[in-house]
Amino acid sequence: MGVREEKLQARLDEMTVIEKAHWNAGERYIAGLDEVGRGPLAGPVVVACVIMPPDRLVMGVDDSKKLSEKRRGKLYEQIVEVAIDYSVCCVDEKQIDEINILNATKQAFYGALAGMRVAPDHVYTDAMPMEIDMPCHPVVKGDSKIYSVAAASIVAKVTRDRIMQEYDEQYPGYQFAQHKGYGTKAHYEAIAQHGILDIHRKSFLKKILERT
Numbered sequence: 708m709g710v711r712e713e714k715l716q717a718r719l720d721e722m723t724v725i726e727k728a729h730w731n732a733g734e735r736y737i738a739g740l741d742e743v744g745r746g747p748l749a750g751p752v753v754v755a756c757v758i759m760p761p762d763r764l765v766m767g768v769d770d771s772k773k774l775s776e777k778r779r780g781k782l783y784e785q786i787v788e789v790a791i792d793y794s795v796c797c798v799d800e801k802q803i804d805e806i807n808i809l810n811a812t813k814q815a816f817y818g819a820l821a822g823m824r825v826a827p828d829h830v831y832t833d834a835m836p837m838e839i840d841m842p843c844h845p846v847v848k849g850d851s852k853i854y855s856v857a858a859a860s861i862v863a864k865v866t867r868d869r870i871m872q873e874y875d876e877q878y879p880g881y882q883f884a885q886h887k888g889y890g891t892k893a894h895y896e897a898i899a900q901h902g903i904l905d906i907h908r909k910s911f912l913k914k915i916l917e918r919t
Contacts, residue, residue, distance in 0.1 A: 715766050722768065722854040729829055730761040736791065738827035739855025740819055740835065742812055743771070743863040747888035748898075749881075749907045750871055751797040752808065754815035755862035756823055758791040759855050765789060770851040771864040783865040786858050793859075794822030795866050804910045831856050878904060 729737045736758050744752040759765070765785045767778065774782065787793060796818030803811040816835050820827075829842045833849040833856050846852060850860040868887055875884035881897045881904070888894070890911075903912060 712766075718769065719764060719766055719854075722852070722857060723764065725831070725852075726759070726761070726854050734828035735761065736825055736828045737855050738820070738823065738830045739832075739849070739853055739857070739859045740816055740830065740837075741771075741833040741850050741856050741860040741863055742815060742835070743860065743867050744888070745808055745812055746890075747908075748890050748894060748911045749800065749883070749888035749904065750874065751799045751867065752803060752812050752815050753795060753797050753863045753867040753870075754812070754819040755793065755795045755859040755866065756819040757786065757793040757855055757859040757862055758823070758825055758827060759786070759858055760789060760791050763789040764854075765858070768854055768857050768861065770848075770857055771860040773851070774861070776868070779861055779865050779868075782861050786862060790858070792823050792825040793862060794819050795862060796822060797866075797870070800906055800908045803908050807910070808908075833860065874906060878906075 726737050738756055738758045740754060740756045742752060742754045744750060765782065767782055771779055796815045798811040798815045816832065816837060820839065827841060830837065830839065831849055831853050832843065832845045834845050834847045836845045837843050849856040871883045871887045880901050882893050886894050898915065903915065909916060
């Protein structure tokens with residue numbers, strides 16, 4: 708095993724401490740949930756729920772923000788292939804404007820969990836409390852501490868990025884494939900030049916709307 712493989716194995720061992728404790732106690736179905744897309748000016752907020760198997764661990768799973776786009780894509784394919792079960796819930800910009808981003812994010816968390824075919828024995832989230840009829844622990848920075856939450860962060864991130872890449876094709880000139888809807892200088896310049904789209908979160912653009 709080379710130095711890189713040793714580092715990846717050490718990180719995997721660190722990330723799976725919590726899952727292994729459950730697996731050793733006979734709890735096989737440990738679900739992790741994480742979101743992506745709270746901050747962008749456009750597009751949905753996305754939550755993924757993932758249950759990973761104890762016998763087919765995926766090397767390299769980590770907080771999606773620490774991974775390159777190419778690496779995330781490869782890990783996404785591995786995760787969805789081996790996962791015992793996974794679910795994704797997207798709440799669009801119209802619902803975000805109607806109920807606000809916090810409530811929309813909560814809705815996506817509950818929607819992702821509700822979409823699971825396999826009932827979890829235990830649930831971990833990235834800092835999102837959930838009132839559910841099963842043990843649930845919100846963990847701050849859970850996507851960098853808990854294997855299943857990190858896997859969920861990758862699934863959510865890749866799913867949302869692909870949605871924004873589709874929007875890039877539908878709306879040339881906005882560069883959604885580059886900034887993924889976040890409030891970059893290029894994005895604000897595109898809005899100034901081309902206007903606000905239906906996929907924009909109007910509640911995030913009040914100052915611009917007030918000037919028009």
